[in-house]
Amino acid sequence: MNKANLSIFASGAGSNLLAIHDASLDKSFPGKLQLVICNKVCPAFELAKSLNYETKLISNLSIEKFELIAHQELIKKKIDLICLAGFMRILSPNFVLKWQNKILNIHPSILPMFPGLDTHKKILLNGLKIHGSTVHIVNEKLDSGKILGQFAFAVKSDDYNSLIRNIKKYENLLYPEVIRKYIWTFLFKEDKFFKDKKIHLNNVVFSY
16 A cells, blocks of 8 residues: 655644654554654654654744755655644645645644634633634745644633643544545545535544
């Protein structure tokens, strides 16, 4: 089975990196993680090394220099799809154009609500009763690319840490499945495998 070569860009804890790694252990998963790029030393960086992935630390550089080095590494590894997973730098329009339709991101809000930072605080400050995350294609505008999948759950507590735990738990389910679908339908052009799905799980609605 042919598999797409994946790269993950990460800056944080690495829970979505681990979820993608776990999904890739399934022989039917159409992607193979080949390269992890981090812009700082972080748990995701240490996790990637512990899982024996080729892991590059590109830190303390301007975005232009970061992107130049990252692009060279991506070409070297013949990467087909970049998956941003808690990556805390905004990529330039020039880089996005080079990798047009080949960069995915998971953002912790139900876009188009609350693009950018501090989404959990915004949910609580506005007293909203639902929260969730969105997987989208990265374009030149912040958190505004085509939406590929979302989930939503009821906010039952105003506890900030509880909100984050729920978000991460459900992101780890959604992101690998959206990546799977995107590889088949966009990279491999095999849309016969999927229809739009809506799944209800423990009062959480997933759509992808």
